[in-house]
Amino acid sequence: MGFVIYPAIDIVNGKCVRLHQGDYDQEKIYNEDPVSQAIQFASEGAQWIHVVDLDAARTGNPENRKIISRIASAVSIPVQTGGGVRSIDSAKALFDSGVERVVVGTAAVENPTLIEDIASLEHRVAVGLDGRKGLIATRGWKDATSIQVAELARQFEDSGVDAVIVTEIERDGTLLGPDVSGLKKVLTTTHLEVIASGGVGSLDDVETLLNLKAENRILGGVIIGKSLYERRVDLVSAIKVCEQFHESKGNHEIH
Amino acid sequence: MPTIAVLDYGIGNLRSAQKALERAGANAVLTSDVAVIERADGVVLPGVGNFGKCIEALRTTGIDRMALDAIESGRPFLGICIGMQLLFEQSEESPNHRGLGVFPGEVRKLPKNVKHPQMQWNSIHVCNPTPILEGLDGKWLYFVHSYAADLSAENEIVAATCDYGDTVVAAVQLDNVFATQFHPEKSSDAGKDFLINFVTACKGI
Numbered sequence: 001m002g003f004v005i006y007p008a009i010d011i012v013n014g015k016c017v018r019l020h021q022g023d024y025d026q027e028k029i030y031n032e033d034p035v036s037q038a039i040q041f042a043s044e045g046a047q048w049i050h051v052v053d054l055d056a057a058r059t060g061n062p063e064n065r066k067i068i069s070r071i072a073s074a075v076s077i078p079v080q081t082g083g084g085v086r087s088i089d090s091a092k093a094l095f096d097s098g099v100e101r102v103v104v105g106t107a108a109v110e111n112p113t114l115i116e117d118i119a120s121l122e123h124r125v126a127v128g129l130d131g132r133k134g135l136i137a138t139r140g141w142k143d144a145t146s147i148q149v150a151e152l153a154r155q156f157e158d159s160g161v162d163a164v165i166v167t168e169i170e171r172d173g174t175l176l177g178p179d180v181s182g183l184k185k186v187l188t189t190t191h192l193e194v195i196a197s198g199g200v201g202s203l204d205d206v207e208t209l210l211n212l213k214a215e216n217r218i219l220g221g222v223i224i225g226k227s228l229y230e231r232r233v234d235l236v237s238a239i240k241v242c243e244q245f246h247e248s249k250g251n252h253e254i255h
Numbered sequence: 256m257p258t259i260a261v262l263d264y265g266i267g268n269l270r271s272a273q274k275a276l277e278r279a280g281a282n283a284v285l286t287s288d289v290a291v292i293e294r295a296d297g298v299v300l301p302g303v304g305n306f307g308k309c310i311e312a313l314r315t316t317g318i319d320r321m322a323l324d325a326i327e328s329g330r331p332f333l334g335i336c337i338g339m340q341l342l343f344e345q346s347e348e349s350p351n352h353r354g355l356g357v358f359p360g361e362v363r364k365l366p367k368n369v370k371h372p373q374m375q376w377n378s379i380h381v382c383n384p385t386p387i388l389e390g391l392d393g394k395w396l397y398f399v400h401s402y403a404a405d406l407s408a409e410n411e412i413v414a415a416t417c418d419y420g421d422t423v424v425a426a427v428q429l430d431n432v433f434a435t436q437f438h439p440e441k442s443s444d445a446g447k448d449f450l451i452n453f454v455t456a457c458k459g460i
Contacts, residue, residue: 004376042443047376047397073270076278078397078441098268100399100441122304124374124399162374 002246003210004221005238006050006080006195007041007228009034009071011064013055018226020173022130022141024058030229035070042075044235049079050103050223056084057105058139065097072098082128082165086111091118091125103128103165106138109147112155119160126195127156130167134182141169149182150189163193163220171199173226178205184214193220200224206238210245257457258282260295260325264316267303272335275440279450281457289321297457298325302337306362306402307349309337319355326357331456332432336400339427339434348402357432358412361405366420372401379425379437383414387433387452388426391415394445396425396437403436 009016012027016034020026031037038049051071055063062084072079082103085091091102105128107114118125130137131149138145153164166186168179178199187194196209196219209222227233259276261269263285276283276299283299284291292298300322302309313319326332334342343354346362354362365371381392398417404424406413415426417437426435433453439446 002375045443047395047443072268073274076271076275076440076446077443078399078438096268098271 002218002220003242004047004195005206005235005242006048006221006223007046007235008050008052008197008223008225009037009041010052010054010225011067014064014067017054018173018229019054022169022172024054026173034064034067035074038071038075038079041235042077045239046235047077047239048221049075049077051079051081052103053081053083057082058084058142060084060086062090062093065093068094068099069097072100080124080126086114088114088117088121091123092121095121095123100124101126101162105130108156109136109138109145109152112159115156115159115161124162125160126163126165127153127161128165128167129153129186130169131182132169134185137169150186153186153190153192153194157190157192161192163195164190165195165197165223167197167223168199172197174199175201175227175230175232177201178209178222180208180212183209183219184212187212187214187217187219195220195223197223200227201232202227203233203237203241206233206241210242256280256282257296257454258284258294259297259299259454259457260292261285261299261301262292262318262322263287264309264312264318266301266309266312269301272299272301272440275446276450276454279447279454281450281454287316287318292321292325295325295330297331297333297453298322300332300334300338300341302335302339302341304337305348306337306340306346306354307352310341310349310352310354313341313355323355323357326432329431331453331459333453334432334434335440336436336438339436340402340404342432342434343404346402358404358427358429358434362402363405364402365400365423369420372399373419373423374399376442377417377419377425377437379415379417381415383411383428385414385428387428387449387456388414389452390448391445394448396435396439396442396445396449398425398437400436
């Protein structure tokens with residue numbers, strides 16, 4: 001099935017939070033128990049869950065790995081997770097705890113062979129390309145680089161990754177709408193599956209992304225966080241919109 | 256509550272399979288203990304990664320023999336993903352290894368015109384109605400695989416298919432042996448319905 005809604009669970013200090021534009025000082029706690037949040041998303045029909053260990057993203061240490069492991073065995077859907085995956089060992093530990101796919105961000109920029117090493121484990125890996133105005137940012141989004149998001153996406157084409165997850169930091173946690181032109185640029189530049197992240201504030205935004213097309217390809221899905229927690233988007237309705245889209249187009253769209 | 260032995264031969268995380276079976280109403284045990292496997296009402300053979308590595312791990316641990324004995328006993332047996340592929344005679348993925356040969360035929364690479372692996376939710380078509388696939392026709396299930404059972408070999412054991420570049424085998428059944436290319440333990444409610452059907456079959460003994 002083409003376009004997937006990935007409800008997001010970001011964890012700080014064992015709790016389910018959202019940040020504003022990646023700023024750790026602007027944190028809001030939405031659920032004390034990320035595991036119960038995951039179970040709720042799954043019961044609402046989610047096909048995947050996207051989990052980020054924000055503590056690990058900042059420190060590189062697997063602060064919340066036990067919780068991620070509990071999420072993976074508590075739900076009967078695949079879980080992808082990112083945050084602080086900077087070595088083959090941290091990726092292995094996550095796979096061993098039942099994670100289906102890891103997302104590598106910072107380390108993909110600093111150590112490109114890591115992606116190929118993880119892919120060779122016969123597990124799934126995606127690259128998280130987090131940018132500010134189209135330029136890559138690393139280390140929990142603190143450090144800026146001069147690397148173009150779309151250009152970096154192209155570099156991973158033959159590395160064995162499933163997808164690139166493109167986050168526009170200035171939209172993330174703002175509910176102001178996704179960076180459609182930036183996403184279109186990435187979709188045009190790479191043949192990889194592109195998953196959007198950041199800025200979704202309404203069901204209209206979901207439909208905009210669902211209908212975004214470049215080079216006859218559509219996005220692989222969207223990660224939605226704050227708008228679910230703030231009840232701007234209802235997960236059940238968003239999933240339904242995607243199902244109706246796929247039914248109307250047939251199920252033969254290949255990324 | 257039936258006891259189901261999930262064969263643990265050192266191939267990564269099996270907890271999601273165990274927990275999903277528990278949620279489907281079974282007492283699920285991860286085990287490599289022959290006594291536990293012999294007493295179980297049903298047996299599950301999971302598998303991840305590579306056909307050759309999995310079959311080697313099965314043989315090294317002696318669990319290949321335990322699996323074949325369980326099948327021989329007539330109790331319900333379920334292979335999942337690579338666990339399904341291992342039940343065939345061989346796989347194009349590892350031409351130097353022989354499979355368990357419970358199902359006739361071979362495992363081959365997915366069609367060339369589509370992305371490998373198939374990693375997505377896909378709907379299945381039940382072509383050979385059987386109690387274990389009750390309620391599953393047209394349902395969406397989670398797949399992640401680059402190889403699949405060859406459709407041409409033995410059509411009568413093929414119970415369900417999906418479309419991925421071509422018609423791809425999604426589930427097979429031969430007497431008491433069931434197998435799915437999809438992951439019921441990661442397929443939400445439809446996967447749970449399937450596992451409930453399997454648990455029900457395990458109660459029948």
